[in-house]
Amino acid sequence: MIAGAKKPYVAHLNTALKLGKPRADAPLALDLFAGCGGLALGFEVAGFRTLGFEMDADASRTYAKNLHGECRQIFLEPGLNLADGADIIIGGPPCQPFSVGGLQEGSKDRRDGFPVFLDAVRRYRPKLALFENVRGMLYANRPYFEQIVGRLESLGYIVEERLLNAVHYGAPQRRERLVVAAHKGGWEFPKAENFGYTAGDALGDLLKSLPENPKFLTASMDTYVAKYERASKCVRPRDLHLDESSRTVTCRNLNGATGDMLRVKLADGRRRRLTVREGARLQSFPDWFKFEGAEGSQFNQVGNAVPPLMARALGLAAMRYLALADDERPAPKRSGRQLTLLEHA
Numbered sequence: 001m002i003a004g005a006k007k008p009y010v011a012h013l014n015t016a017l018k019l020g021k022p023r024a025d026a027p028l029a030l031d032l033f034a035g036c037g038g039l040a041l042g043f044e045v046a047g048f049r050t051l052g053f054e055m056d057a058d059a060s061r062t063y064a065k066n067l068h069g070e071c072r073q074i075f076l077e078p079g080l081n082l083a084d085g086a087d088i089i090i091g092g093p094p095c096q097p098f099s100v101g102g103l104q105e106g107s108k109d110r111r112d113g114f115p116v117f118l119d120a121v122r123r124y125r126p127k128l129a130l131f132e133n134v135r136g137m138l139y140a141n142r143p144y145f146e147q148i149v150g151r152l153e154s155l156g157y158i159v160e161e162r163l164l165n166a167v168h169y170g171a172p173q174r175r176e177r178l179v180v181a182a183h184k185g186g187w188e189f190p191k192a193e194n195f196g197y198t199a200g201d202a203l204g205d206l207l208k209s210l211p212e213n214p215k216f217l218t219a220s221m222d223t224y225v226a227k228y229e230r231a232s233k234c235v236r237p238r239d240l241h242l243d244e245s246s247r248t249v250t251c252r253n254l255n256g257a258t259g260d261m262l263r264v265k266l267a268d269g270r271r272r273r274l275t276v277r278e279g280a281r282l283q284s285f286p287d288w289f290k291f292e293g294a295e296g297s298q299f300n301q302v303g304n305a306v307p308p309l310m311a312r313a314l315g316l317a318a319m320r321y322l323a324l325a326d327d328e329r330p331a332p333k334r335s336g337r338q339l340t341l342l343e344h345a
């Protein structure tokens with residue numbers, strides 16, 4: 001995408017994620033496990049009305065305060081009445097049951113959100129159902145993933161999955177996510193582009209002065225980090241490298257005093273943890289998007305979110321898909337699923 005000078009990152013965010021009021025007749029997206037609304041922001045920018053469902057009070061408030069859509073604070077279980085009239089259902093069921101950093105108990109993990117997602121698709125029969133999760137779903141839990149796909153197929157959908165990376169949609173972060181679309185023909189994943197934004201592009205102005213209450217690493221934390229890096233055979237220190245895109249932002253590395261934490265090295269050699277706003281910039285939230293709750297809760301909301309720029313690309317793809325007339329929908333490709341596991345270049 002970049003020919004010549006690229007637009008300054010903050011200006012890029014403000015333009016790409018400018019949020020106008022949705023039209024009253026805009027298609028409706030139900031957003032399950034909505035978090036603070038990273039996914040919903042992208043879909044609202046793409047022209048959808050959204051209605052979120054989320055159990056966490058702070059995240060629900062963040063969604064409702066920043067987006068046009070309502071967010072219902074609710075513990076989702078199969079069988080609940082959600083809302084009629086949905087054109088599409090989107091969502092990010094909790095990834096802990098599938099994350100390679102966890103026990104990967106999949107369907108046996110009580111946090112598994114797929115029964116809820118599938119139940120909603122079965123009841124409301126949207127034109128498109130789209131979910132995102134971690135790559136780990138394709139490993140130890142591959143049989144469960146195939147069951148989920150089979151269930152969607154039995155409901156009459158064509159199912160395609162792809163690993164997308166947020167860096168290809170304009171975020172200054174390498175964040176890979178498995179995205180699965182259950183559709184009726186004619187769905188196209190958004191094209192990957194080379195935006196080239198770095199962590200330095202995203203944070204530059206914020207690093208010129210110290211934030212309020214900066215959290216410097218103490219000497220014992222420095223020692224712990226050094227030990228962690230030796231033990232994990234890190235070739236480069238895991239400080240944020242401002243000349244490249246950031247590694248994946250997570251709840252854990254924003255929140256935690258662990259070897260993995262995201263931190264910047266200052267000119268005087270001290271290292272400090274990122275602020276909520278810095279984490280949000282790396283996730284491609286515009287500065288007008290404000291998070292509710294205590295700092296730890298805000299870090300979780302940021303770390304859990306789908307980067308809004310990647311969500312916008314998916315939202316625009318969903319709009320193009322909905323705009324197809326039924327007779328324009330290509331017949332299902334029999335080999336579609338095998339082909340789509342290739343990562344975008």
Ligand SMILES: C[S@@+](CC[C@H](N)C(=O)[O-])C[C@H]1O[C@@H](n2cnc3c(N)ncnc32)[C@H](O)[C@@H]1O
Nearest residue numbers: 033034035036037038039055075076092305306
């Ligand atoms: C991966 S995050 C979703 C992030 C969101 N898609 C975004 O882009 O901001 C998963 C969310 O599901 C919520 N959650 C988990 N189990 C839930 C349940 N049974 N009912 C409602 N929300 C739930 C969590 O609180 C968390 O905010």
